[in-house]
Amino acid sequence: MKLSIATFASVASIATAQQTMWGQSPATSTSGSSGVTTTRISTTTASQSSTLVSSSHPQTSTSGTFSYDSKTFYVNGKPFQIIGGQIDPQRVPKEYWAQRIQMAKSMGLNTIFSYLFWHYIEPQQGTFNFTGINDVASFYQAVRDAGMMAVLRPGPYVTAERDWGGLPGWLSQIPNMQTRANNGPFLNATAAYFNAVGKQLQPYLISNGGPILMAQIENEYGYVGSDMNYKQALSNQMASAFPNTKQYTNDGNSAGALRGGSLPGALAVVDGTDPQSGFTLRNQVITTQSELGPLIDGEYWVTWFDAWGPKNGHAGYNNGASTLDWILSNGNHFSIYMFHGGGNFPFGNGAGGQNPLQPFTTSYDYAAPLDESGRPAPIYSNFRSTCVKYNSAAPAVPSIPSLQSIPLFTLTPVAGLFDSLPPPITKSSPQVMEALGQCFGYILYEYVATGSASGQIQVGTGAPRDRVLIYVNGVRKGVLDAIYNTRPAVTISLNQGDKLWLFIENLGRVKDGITDQRKGIVGPVTVGGTVLSGSWNHYLFPLDVEPSIPTGSTKTVSSNTAAPVWYHGTFGNTQTGMAADTFLSLPNGIKGVVFVNGRNIGRYWAIGPQQQLWVPGAWLSGTNQIYVLELEPTTGNRVALGLSTRTWGNNPDPDCNNCS
Numbered sequence: 001m002k003l004s005i006a007t008f009a010s011v012a013s014i015a016t017a018q019q020t021m022w023g024q025s026p027a028t029s030t031s032g033s034s035g036v037t038t039t040r041i042s043t044t045t046a047s048q049s050s051t052l053v054s055s056s057h058p059q060t061s062t063s064g065t066f067s068y069d070s071k072t073f074y075v076n077g078k079p080f081q082i083i084g085g086q087i088d089p090q091r092v093p094k095e096y097w098a099q100r101i102q103m104a105k106s107m108g109l110n111t112i113f114s115y116l117f118w119h120y121i122e123p124q125q126g127t128f129n130f131t132g133i134n135d136v137a138s139f140y141q142a143v144r145d146a147g148m149m150a151v152l153r154p155g156p157y158v159t160a161e162r163d164w165g166g167l168p169g170w171l172s173q174i175p176n177m178q179t180r181a182n183n184g185p186f187l188n189a190t191a192a193y194f195n196a197v198g199k200q201l202q203p204y205l206i207s208n209g210g211p212i213l214m215a216q217i218e219n220e221y222g223y224v225g226s227d228m229n230y231k232q233a234l235s236n237q238m239a240s241a242f243p244n245t246k247q248y249t250n251d252g253n254s255a256g257a258l259r260g261g262s263l264p265g266a267l268a269v270v271d272g273t274d275p276q277s278g279f280t281l282r283n284q285v286i287t288t289q290s291e292l293g294p295l296i297d298g299e300y301w302v303t304w305f306d307a308w309g310p311k312n313g314h315a316g317y318n319n320g321a322s323t324l325d326w327i328l329s330n331g332n333h334f335s336i337y338m339f340h341g342g343g344n345f346p347f348g349n350g351a352g353g354q355n356p357l358q359p360f361t362t363s364y365d366y367a368a369p370l371d372e373s374g375r376p377a378p379i380y381s382n383f384r385s386t387c388v389k390y391n392s393a394a395p396a397v398p399s400i401p402s403l404q405s406i407p408l409f410t411l412t413p414v415a416g417l418f419d420s421l422p423p424p425i426t427k428s429s430p431q432v433m434e435a436l437g438q439c440f441g442y443i444l445y446e447y448v449a450t451g452s453a454s455g456q457i458q459v460g461t462g463a464p465r466d467r468v469l470i471y472v473n474g475v476r477k478g479v480l481d482a483i484y485n486t487r488p489a490v491t492i493s494l495n496q497g498d499k500l501w502l503f504i505e506n507l508g509r510v511k512d513g514i515t516d517q518r519k520g521i522v523g524p525v526t527v528g529g530t531v532l533s534g535s536w537n538h539y540l541f542p543l544d545v546e547p548s549i550p551t552g553s554t555k556t557v558s559s560n561t562a563a564p565v566w567y568h569g570t571f572g573n574t575q576t577g578m579a580a581d582t583f584l585s586l587p588n589g590i591k592g593v594v595f596v597n598g599r600n601i602g603r604y605w606a607i608g609p610q611q612q613l614w615v616p617g618a619w620l621s622g623t624n625q626i627y628v629l630e631l632e633p634t635t636g637n638r639v640a641l642g643l644s645t646r647t648w649g650n651n652p653d654p655d656c657n658n659c660s
């Protein structure tokens with residue numbers, strides 16, 4: 001990808017944007033890094049890659065050591081019990097990283113575990129983005145500033161309820177690609193990724209005086225394979241990217257998984273909610289001396305993630321405090337997954353299962369001790385009571401302002417999404433999303449009938465990928481969606497000259513278990529068995545930037561089967577930082593995407609269980625612009641409001657409530 005002038009400008013403005021801390025005005029805030037931020041965009045012709053970095057990282061002065069014996073870890077030679085919890089930087093606005101880390105420290109944790117998401121860091125092959133939430137070096141600076149330690153979980157595959165488990169969608173376009181395998185094209189791609197991440201994070205390795213103690217190879221690989229050559233190749237790449245850093249593997253609590261995932265030279269770690277059996281199993285199954293060492297529950301699951309669906313509830317929390325106490329009292333170690341889940345904004349969520357598809361919600365609240373908005377959930381104080389018994393250095397819990405309410409305001413329809421289309425890409429058959437250089441978002445497929453056809457429409461072979469809104473001459477005729485096991489048939493009738501629109505959404509690639517992860521249309525589109533051959537126009541809607549709609553534009557929604565519509569609204573705000581946080585509610589909204597002050601904050605969907613979108617106060621100003629893309633607009637009036645308390649719940653599915 002070539003970087004345009006516009007790209008340079010937007011990166012610079014993001015990197016130099018004022019950071020606002022919780023409950024403080026910008027003028028008095030202190031950020032995790034030095035006050036001066038410079039933006040560097042480097043293009044390395046040798047590797048044909050370009051890198052966007054926001055660098056504000058003072059150099060380290062001292063080096064440290066990390067080691068272990070059979071039971072105990074040592075940091076700089078002193079025993080160190082890992083009381084850890086997971087925060088993924090790319091799920092939290094950068095402005096709030098320091099606050100989230102502080103809340104971890106106050107709960108009595110001393111180590112932050114984090115996944116990195118390759119699909120955000122390298123959005124196009126060879127183009128690396130280390131700005132905004134991808135400025136992971138600044139995250140480790142903030143961890144160090146807080147006096148905490150860190151454990152790095154860089155993937156390349158991370159599961160984590162992410163789109164394709166964090167793998168970039170463009171991998172599917174590389175010939176002979178086989179992911180998570182000892183495969184030349186895959187390992188070539190992972191080498192470039194590790195190399196780029198390594199350049200960012202080397203100053204933050206403990207050997208260079210940073211907080212990063214050790215790095216995880218792959219993720220729960222033992223569930224899917226046991227290829228020593230693959231594990232060793234990743235280990236070698238990581239040894240070069242993160243030199244002098246201890247490595248470990250993290251696997252499920254089963255003998256097969258532990259055997260399959262472990263690698264000589266790397267500490268074998270087990271995860272899950274039953275560390276009693278997990279630790280026993282680890283010591284039974286792992287017999288290679290170089291894989292043995294202290295027992296860590298690498299992911300103590302406080303609870304679970306949420307998937308969209310009219311019958312899918314919100315996960316409640318587990319009170320695991322006594323289990324955590326048992327771990328620590330025996331001199332062992334853990335990481336709480338998640339300490340703070342954050343969100344999957346804009347489109348980073350994956351999906352579970354294969355049939356039907358269960359896409360995960362924008363929120364990754366996880367019922368974690370620290371909720372999506374950065375405030376303690378009820379379980380926080382229970383965990384704190386346990387942790388502080390073993391970590392008396394935990395500071396008091398800082399007070400955090402409540403979220404604000406925003407009074408009801410009007411959303412005005414301002415433009416039809418398809419009223420002014422981007423330039424089309426014309427092909428003789430429908431193409432998959434990734435072949436058009438896009439990994440997330442939506443594509444409009446347009447076909448003008450060259451003859452007559454009527455009957456049931458089939459959009460490609462197999463299940464839809466993923467949600468298809470079907471229009472004939474601008475009128476919605478039905479929806480196909482991979483979330484349904486039994487999909488309703490959509491029947492249409494086309495005459496010569498009729499315009500067929502298929503608006504297709506990537507709801508999130510399955511996190512594991514399937515190999516063909518392409519989105520859009522694979523294979524022919526047929527109506528009543530007739531292949532729609534001839535010219536197909538593709539209009540790309542990645543929705544990575546706010547629409548540019550002239551002020552004063554208006555649009556009338558004249559029917560409940562209209563094409564998607566942009567609504568606009570403004571709302572005031574007098575708060576700063578976390579006191580400005582709010583939960584955005586969109587009554588009467590069915591399904592869509594929201595931009596606040598130019599940022600895509602994710603998807604909403606009336607079916608739930610998520611019912612509001614968390615809006616970071618740090619992204620608000622005095623007057624705020626909101627654009628809502630409603631995919632299924634109705635003729636009724638639209639409003640929005642901000643709530644200070646969120647709710648979870650479900651509504652009937654307006655597109656097919658009896659589908660399962």
Ligand SMILES: *[C@@H]1O[C@H](CO)[C@@H](O)[C@H](O)[C@H]1NC(C)=O
Nearest residue numbers: 007011014129131132133134
């Ligand atoms: C880089 O990533 C950040 C955070 O997601 C995003 O805001 C920014 O637009 C990206 N930059 C480019 C050039 O894509």
Ligand SMILES: *[C@@H]1O[C@H](CO)[C@@H](O)[C@H](O)[C@H]1NC(C)=O
Nearest residue numbers: 048125126184185188189192
């Ligand atoms: C290896 O990856 C680079 C990008 O990192 C790409 O340009 C190159 O074509 C790849 N080579 C092979 C043999 O796959």
